[in-house]
Amino acid sequence: MSTLTDLYREIGACQRCSLYKTATRPVPGEGPDNSQIMFIGEAPGFHEDQQGRPFVGAAGQFLESLLASIKLKRDQVYIANVVKHRPPNNRDPLPGEIIACRPWVQKQIELVKPKMIVTLGRYSMEMFFAGKTISKIHGTGQKRDGVMYFAMYHPAAALHQQSLRQAIETDMLKIPALLAEMEAKETKNESQPTQMKMFGF
Numbered sequence: 707m708s709t710l711t712d713l714y715r716e717i718g719a720c721q722r723c724s725l726y727k728t729a730t731r732p733v734p735g736e737g738p739d740n741s742q743i744m745f746i747g748e749a750p751g752f753h754e755d756q757q758g759r760p761f762v763g764a765a766g767q768f769l770e771s772l773l774a775s776i777k778l779k780r781d782q783v784y785i786a787n788v789v790k791h792r793p794p795n796n797r798d799p800l801p802g803e804i805i806a807c808r809p810w811v812q813k814q815i816e817l818v819k820p821k822m823i824v825t826l827g828r829y830s831m832e833m834f835f836a837g838k839t840i841s842k843i844h845g846t847g848q849k850r851d852g853v854m855y856f857a858m859y860h861p862a863a864a865l866h867q868q869s870l871r872q873a874i875e876t877d878m879l880k881i882p883a884l885l886a887e888m889e890a891k892e893t894k895n896e897s898q899p900t901q902m903k904m905f906g907f
């Protein structure tokens with residue numbers, strides 16, 4: 707599997723858990739294959755399931771307005787979900803479904819190679835910040851292996867709760883500086899001799 711298109715085809719045929727049986731379409735994710743930022747949500751809802759695209763309902767509209775607050779359009783970032791098929795009646799994804807779907811998220815990360823991964827909500831956070839609590843770590847970045855991981859509340863939750871809404875809006879505004887930090891690091895590494903890079907200078 708070498709491109710996102712190949713990956714989407716494979717996800718479309720996925721039967722690793724039973725969600726494909728009740729879903730209308732797979733929702734693999736979308737965005738440029740060289741996106742610097744990847745947003746990872748929870749699971750497709752009704753509208754996503756109908757259209758085969760992530761974050762196209764109310765939460766998606768809110769995500770777009772959050773992106774606009776940092777001068778980004780949705781087609782400039784990569785958007786994915788932990789689970790690629792809609793759970794029936796929008797129930798939470800089950801542990802087995804998340805485990806079954808995890809290789810697809812990993813492949814997306816391998817192919818896109820984002821500098822920053824933004825988790826939206828608890829299920830996505832758990833994948834990258836195991837054992838952490840969202841109310842404690844939201845809005846904080848953690849650098850690992852050249853990638854900045856950043857946890858945010860889920861836009862759907864924040865849409866209806868004023869305190870979370872303020873938090874998600876504030877957290878979003880931190881993204882440009884964290885991304886710039888990763889870019890600056892990369893530029894510095896590129897201009898250094900290999901030996902210095904090996905020693906992490």
Ligand code: URA
Binds near residue numbers: 747760766862
């Ligand atoms: N909520 C999610 O987590 N993902 C979507 O794609 C839509 C709503």
